[in-house]
Amino acid sequence: MLGQGTQNIxxxxxxxxxxxxxxxxxxRERLVKDLKAKIVLRSGRDAVEVIGASGTGKHKxxxxxxxxxxxxxxRSGPLSSFDCGVTAxxxxxxxxxxxxxxxxxxxxxxxxxxxxxxxDGRTVATRLIRDRGADALILAVSQKDLAPDSAxxxxxxxxxxxxxxxxxxxxxxxxxxxxxxxxxxxxxDGCLGFSRxxxxxxxxxxxxxxxxxxxxxxxxxxxxxxxxxxDGPLPLKLTSDDVRPYLERNFGxxxxxxxxxxxxxxxxxxxxxxxxxxxxxxxQTHAVSEDLLMRQAQILSEVVDTxxxxxxxxxxxxxxxxxxxxxxxxxxxxAATQAEFRRYFGDEGFMRPTKSVAWAFxxxxxxxxx
Amino acid sequence: MEARALANNRPPKxxxxxxWELVRDEWELLLAIGSGPTSVAxxxxxxxxxxxxxxxxxxxxxxxxxxxxxxxxYGLVAAFYERREGMSSYLRDLVLRRxxxxxxxxxxxxxxxxxxxxxxxxxxxxxxxxxxxxxxxDAANRPESDKSERFSVFFAxxxxxxxxxxxxGDRFLNELLCVLRAxxxxxxxxxSTRSAYLWIAEMRVDPEVAAEIGELFExxxxxxxxxxxxxxxxxxxxxxxxxxxxxxxVPAQQSPSGSHP
Numbered sequence: 001m002l003g004q005g006t007q008n009i010x011x012x013x014x015x016x017x018x019x020x021x022x023x024x025x026x027x028r029e030r031l032v033k034d035l036k037a038k039i040v041l042r043s044g045r046d047a048v049e050v051i052g053a054s055g056t057g058k059h060k061x062x063x064x065x066x067x068x069x070x071x072x073x074x075r076s077g078p079l080s081s082f083d084c085g086v087t088a089x090x091x092x093x094x095x096x097x098x099x100x101x102x103x104x105x106x107x108x109x110x111x112x113x114x115x116x117x118x119x120d121g122r123t124v125a126t127r128l129i130r131d132r133g134a135d136a137l138i139l140a141v142s143q144k145d146l147a148p149d150s151a152x153x154x155x156x157x158x159x160x161x162x163x164x165x166x167x168x169x170x171x172x173x174x175x176x177x178x179x180x181x182x183x184x185x186x187x188x189d190g191c192l193g194f195s196r197x198x199x200x201x202x203x204x205x206x207x208x209x210x211x212x213x214x215x216x217x218x219x220x221x222x223x224x225x226x227x228x229x230x231d232g233p234l235p236l237k238l239t240s241d242d243v244r245p246y247l248e249r250n251f252g253x254x255x256x257x258x259x260x261x262x263x264x265x266x267x268x269x270x271x272x273x274x275x276x277x278x279x280x281x282x283x284q285t286h287a288v289s290e291d292l293l294m295r296q297a298q299i300l301s302e303v304v305d306t307x308x309x310x311x312x313x314x315x316x317x318x319x320x321x322x323x324x325x326x327x328x329x330x331x332x333x334x335a336a337t338q339a340e341f342r343r344y345f346g347d348e349g350f351m352r353p354t355k356s357v358a359w360a361f362x363x364x365x366x367x368x369x370x
Numbered sequence: 371m372e373a374r375a376l377a378n379n380r381p382p383k384x385x386x387x388x389x390w391e392l393v394r395d396e397w398e399l400l401l402a403i404g405s406g407p408t409s410v411a412x413x414x415x416x417x418x419x420x421x422x423x424x425x426x427x428x429x430x431x432x433x434x435x436x437x438x439x440x441x442x443x444y445g446l447v448a449a450f451y452e453r454r455e456g457m458s459s460y461l462r463d464l465v466l467r468r469x470x471x472x473x474x475x476x477x478x479x480x481x482x483x484x485x486x487x488x489x490x491x492x493x494x495x496x497x498x499x500x501x502x503x504x505x506x507x508d509a510a511n512r513p514e515s516d517k518s519e520r521f522s523v524f525f526a527x528x529x530x531x532x533x534x535x536x537x538x539g540d541r542f543l544n545e546l547l548c549v550l551r552a553x554x555x556x557x558x559x560x561x562s563t564r565s566a567y568l569w570i571a572e573m574r575v576d577p578e579v580a581a582e583i584g585e586l587f588e589x590x591x592x593x594x595x596x597x598x599x600x601x602x603x604x605x606x607x608x609x610x611x612x613x614x615x616x617x618x619x620v621p622a623q624q625s626p627s628g629s630h631p
Contacts, residue, residue, distance in 0.1 A: 195391040196459045236388060236434075239388055240455070259558065269458060
């Protein structure tokens with residue numbers, strides 16, 4: 001029941017991420033977990049600091065958090081915002097914040113530029129949002145995280161957004177997304193997107209320049225599209241020939257850089273391959289323990305060693321192994337008679353070997369020539 | 371060009387980025403079409419996709435020379451698709467994911483790490499070009515049987531390869547990965563080298579034909595003379611997907627392949 005409920009929450013979290021347009025499989029996986037652990041399961045009672053560099057999607061996460069607070073936690077109040085940057089410049093922070101929290105009753109209050117608060121301001125704000133009586137989901141938005149050893153007060157918990165260059169697995173998806181959004185605006189459907197090579201080249205720029213902002217990537221994709229469009233109709237796919245002049249001009253990318261990056265990627269991909277041993281694979285396949293399978297292999301090996309009267313051919317080994325296996329099964333059933341052997345398999349007729357099968361089995365076990 | 375290639379029993383090499391991109395995009399559809407004649411309806415059924423969508427996709431492939439009309443249907447235009455750039459992307463998709471997620475041992479495979487110097491590897495790969503690949507292509511293009519399944523073939527050779535033997539894990543797979551990695555690395559660093567090679571192919575063939583292809587590779591690699599040096603070569607042929615009965619009327623299949631000569 002709990003599992004079903006959790007699955008249902010996951011589905012609704014995914015819907016919330018869709019509704020605000022958060023793209024990137026890895027980021028979405030992380031956010032589903034974070035939003036559930038830090039907002040849903042805490043019924044929105046703990047203030048959450050959303051931390052990330054400019055352009056990493058903090059406000060998208062805020063929108064998703066508000067959507068899930070409405071959908072799952074049943075809140076119906078508004079999404080309101082309080083700019084700590086402005087208030088910190090001489091305004092009475094305590095009173096202003098108390099009012100903002102009251103106004104956000106039943107909804108979500110976003111404390112924008114929370115990171116700009118100085119030591120005292122941060123102390124006041126943190127105390128207020130921790131001790132608030134009002135039922136408002138508080139989301140504090142900051143560009144920078146506190147140092148791990150900082151004595152500054154913190155919100156109850158935090159969602160940290162990685163800069164784009166640390167989201168390598170999501171870059172291709174984002175490029176596809178921004179491409180699709182742009183051509184939709186253009187009403188053009190003849191171009192299928194960027195080639196893999198072109199996306200690899202763009203991803204390299206993201207890495208090499210330590211690009212943090214998803215918005216900046218969007219700008220790059222749009223630049224590339226419109227520059228190509230300026231030369232004529234869009235091709236079936238935008239290939240490396242279409243993107244490299246721009247990347248070389250604007251980011252100094254070189255052919256050597258590309259080759260080096262590809263070589264590094266090749267090496268890292270091989271290093272990340274996790275190998276299962278054969279015994280692990282077969283034990284999983286047959287739903288037995290590795291230990292059991294290894295003991296069985298050892299026994300089989302000893303059975304093969306007993307074959308010395310005929311060649312150890314596949315046929316002879318299989319015949320011997322099957323005979324020994326049958327004899328072992330007979331012993332396992334503890335049967336003294338063929339009838340007892342049949343009864344071992346159950347009371348119902350369909351569970352037992354037929355009499356003719358049991359007779360053949362009996363003859364193989366006792367090596368009776370019939 | 372094509373006529374000469376076919377006369378030599380060797381499909382032409384196609385290296386442009388857009389065509390390779392279409393091969394990657396439509397890998398499943400190309401396998402479903404095979405050597406043909408395959409109707410749009412049969413290809414759509416194989417992909418569980420709407421006929422109208424598949425018709426548009428096939429028309430695109432036809433416009434770009436990847437498939438051609440054969441009688442009342444379509445068939446693959448035989449070719450070796452080569453890419454030297456961006457190898458990391460297709461190594462990940464076409465090699466490593468398949469080897470990692472494999473649920474069965476290879477039906478054939480061998481690794482040799484005593485194949486000598488750069489010159490010896492160049493000679494070995496020249497012999498492969500001359501005799502091994504045409505024989506494999508021949509076998510792969512034989513008509514299917516009702517027992518046909520999809521198999522992936524991985525072949526790699528490199529003049530400078532260190533085989534590392536881990537304490538645990540699948541020993542053969544580890545050795546093969548060492549050769550694949552060395553070949554990929556050397557191709558990536560030196561695109562014009564003739565002493566490293568990587569060939570990936572997927573085909574739908576009868577298991578006996580797959581075993582025969584395995585024997586071709588095995589014989590070729592096993593018969594290479596041992597020499598001093600760090601040259602290595604290896605191959606594996608593995609089932610790509612679980613066995614499933616072929617639908618009535620699905621025609622003989624031909625293999626798309628990606629190569630890295």
